[in-house]
Amino acid sequence: xxxxxxxxxxxxxxxxxxxxxxxxxxxxxxxxxxxxxxxxxxxxxxxxxxxxxxxxxxxxxxxxxxxxxxxxxxxxxxxxxxxxxxxxxxxxxxxxxxxxxxxxxxxxxxxxxxxxxxxxxxxxxxxxxxxxxxxxxxxxxxxxxxxxxxxxxxxxxxxxxxxxxxxxxxxxxxxxxxxxxxxxxxxxxxxxxxxxxxxxxxxxxxxxxxxxxxxxx
Numbered sequence: 001x002x003x004x005x006x007x008x009x010x011x012x013x014x015x016x017x018x019x020x021x022x023x024x025x026x027x028x029x030x031x032x033x034x035x036x037x038x039x040x041x042x043x044x045x046x047x048x049x050x051x052x053x054x055x056x057x058x059x060x061x062x063x064x065x066x067x068x069x070x071x072x073x074x075x076x077x078x079x080x081x082x083x084x085x086x087x088x089x090x091x092x093x094x095x096x097x098x099x100x101x102x103x104x105x106x107x108x109x110x111x112x113x114x115x116x117x118x119x120x121x122x123x124x125x126x127x128x129x130x131x132x133x134x135x136x137x138x139x140x141x142x143x144x145x146x147x148x149x150x151x152x153x154x155x156x157x158x159x160x161x162x163x164x165x166x167x168x169x170x171x172x173x174x175x176x177x178x179x180x181x182x183x184x185x186x187x188x189x190x191x192x193x194x195x196x197x198x199x200x201x202x203x204x205x206x207x208x209x210x211x212x213x214x215x216x217x
């Protein structure tokens with residue numbers, strides 16, 4: 001990955017992108033945001049018209065320790081530029097649409113672009129198209145901002161290993177860390193929490209989110 005934003009700008013914007021719905025985009029955005037909030041002031045930006053991120057945080061009980069959320073759609077770039085002045089980290093949940101319009105504008109502002117990919121061949125093929133679109137926007141070092149994350153991976157899955165090999169063949173960069181298929185992520189959403197607030201039952205999920213943040217950010 002690149003070293004981060006320009007030296008004159010200490011903030012970092014992470015965009016979570018995938019043109020395919022159901023990839024776990026909102027779950028990833030929220031948990032990366034919560035993990036980053038443990039490191040510095042963090043804002044979540046809900047740019048998805050479905051407003052899943054907003055609904056999730058609206059259900060939060062007292063002391064759920066979720067970062068604040070800003071809703072943004074048409075004026076998302078304005079929101080992101082303003083947020084850089086007040087927050088160390090900004091995490092954007094993008095709409096599940098191709099890389100054009102609002103999503104393209106977010107990608108051009110972001111310092112990191114993370115693409116969650118379900119561990120299946122069909123999802124990989126769709127995500128490969130997302131990466132090809134991203135690469136048309138940037139070359140060289142700037143293209144290294146883009147990375148895929150295998151999501152909802154079954155333990156010791158041979159399919160996941162096959163998807164990794166296929167990703168290599170398609171020139172889709174993947175993080176070494178993958179996120180497991182865990183009930184605790186769904187429980188957290190149902191309760192308006194993050195896995196960080198779910199106690200010992202969520203330790204494995206917390207560890208993988210922390211490892212992902214270390215690798216990507």
